[in-house]
Amino acid sequence: MRVRSAVLVLVAAAAVAAAAFWFMTAPQPLSAAVLPDKPGDAAKGERLFWAGGCASCHAAPGAAGDDLLKLSGGVAITSPFGTFHAPNISPDKAHGIGNWSTLDFINAMKRGIAPDGSHLYPAFPYTSYQRMTVPDLLDLKAYLDTLPTDATANQPHDLPFPFSIRRGIGLWKLLYLDGETFKPDPAKSEAVNHGAYLVEGPGHCNECHTPRTALGGLDRSQALGGAPDPSGKGRVPDITSGPGGLGDWSAGDIASALETGFTPDFDSIGGTMAEVQRNMAKLPAADREAIGEYLKQVPPVAASKP
Ligand code: HEC
Numbered sequence: 487m488r489v490r491s492a493v494l495v496l497v498a499a500a501a502v503a504a505a506a507f508w509f510m511t512a513p514q515p516l517s518a519a520v521l522p523d524k525p526g527d528a529a530k531g532e533r534l535f536w537a538g539g540c541a542s543c544h545a546a547p548g549a550a551g552d553d554l555l556k557l558s559g560g561v562a563i564t565s566p567f568g569t570f571h572a573p574n575i576s577p578d579k580a581h582g583i584g585n586w587s588t589l590d591f592i593n594a595m596k597r598g599i600a601p602d603g604s605h606l607y608p609a610f611p612y613t614s615y616q617r618m619t620v621p622d623l624l625d626l627k628a629y630l631d632t633l634p635t636d637a638t639a640n641q642p643h644d645l646p647f648p649f650s651i652r653r654g655i656g657l658w659k660l661l662y663l664d665g666e667t668f669k670p671d672p673a674k675s676e677a678v679n680h681g682a683y684l685v686e687g688p689g690h691c692n693e694c695h696t697p698r699t700a701l702g703g704l705d706r707s708q709a710l711g712g713a714p715d716p717s718g719k720g721r722v723p724d725i726t727s728g729p730g731g732l733g734d735w736s737a738g739d740i741a742s743a744l745e746t747g748f749t750p751d752f753d754s755i756g757g758t759m760a761e762v763q764r765n766m767a768k769l770p771a772a773d774r775e776a777i778g779e780y781l782k783q784v785p786p787v788a789a790s791k792p
């Protein structure tokens with residue numbers, strides 16, 4: 487009898503835990519009420535496409551020139567949790583996102599949710615893209631709609647259990663996805679706010695320059711203070727205004743490095759930053775200058791060593 491009641495208690499506890507898991511991991515999509523009634527502007531969206539570096543993950547590996555606009559997917563992204571394969575996001579209706587509504591797209595970018603309601607993995611850097619405004623996302627979607635279709639099928643990710651269970655990402659999101667859109671600081675200039683938006687939102691600079699916790703979330707107390715390189719070799723540098731970061735660089739030096747790929751010491755920018763820099767070079771000069779002005783205002787972090 488005692489054994490039986492203990493079993494019942496365990497079964498009940500497991501049911502409560504399962505219900506709590508189900509409840510806590512439920513996707514929280516945005517409703518159509520967020521949509522403005524004006525259509526997106528593809529020309530403006532092109533600028534966000536380069537700022538967002540979408541081609542770096544979603545074009546075929548090694549793509550260059552016009553092939554960067556063919557978003558067939560295929561780049562493998564290695565992480566401590568397994569290997570992700572960037573999917574096809576071309577306007578192909580069968581293999582890409584050609585059948586997605588604008589709201590589907592906004593939910594992917596701001597909430598990390600696919601149209602069927604499942605959670606997307608944060609290897610897709612929506613922890614940064616969530617900061618983008620809805621009108622900007624409409625523009626970006628309008629631009630993506632103009633790109634060539636491609637019929638490459640998606641490759642499944644290579645993830646061990648429990649990371650293979652998408653539902654669990656709901657718990658991770660409770661810790662690391664706040665759903666906030668970027669808010670300009672009225673005390674700062676328009677250029678600094680524009681730079682902050684590009685860095686924190688589309689540019690997703692934190693995804694490489696900010697260290698991560700053991701659970702793979704961004705440790706925002708060390709924002710932009712440098713981090714181990716995900717490739718396992720070396721470090722992604724500190725780009726705060728501190729002595730271990732860009733303390734000796736002027737805002738103009740930063741803008742020019744993003745344009746030319748050369749640091750003020752005439753070193754060439756390499757590693758994974760080379761591709762980011764090539765994307766940044768496609769932006770109007772004012773965007774790079776704004777990024778320079780903002781980074782010169784980012785406070786050094788405690789770990790920022792000279
Ligand atoms: C660092 C690499 C990376 C970058 C940069 C990136 N993505 Fe992705 N993206 C991914 C990965 C990986 C997935 C797959 C996530 C999953 O399966 O849960 C993905 C998924 C998506 C999806 C969902 C597709 C589907 O079939 O479910 C969309 C939409 C998307 N990305 C759009 C974009 C856009 C737009 C940009 C640029 C603003 C962008 N991504 C930049 C890696 C990236």
Ligand code: HEC
Binds near residue numbers: 691695725757759
């Ligand atoms: C995909 C990862 C990644 C992303 C995203 C990224 N960076 Fe970098 N960044 C790097 C790496 C790696 C280096 C070191 C390059 C080297 O060793 O040549 C670097 C170097 C730099 C440098 C040169 C610093 C120095 O001390 O030499 C600047 C400036 C910089 N990044 C700015 C940015 C900005 C601004 C953004 C966002 C728009 C950004 N990065 C996004 C990986 C990244």
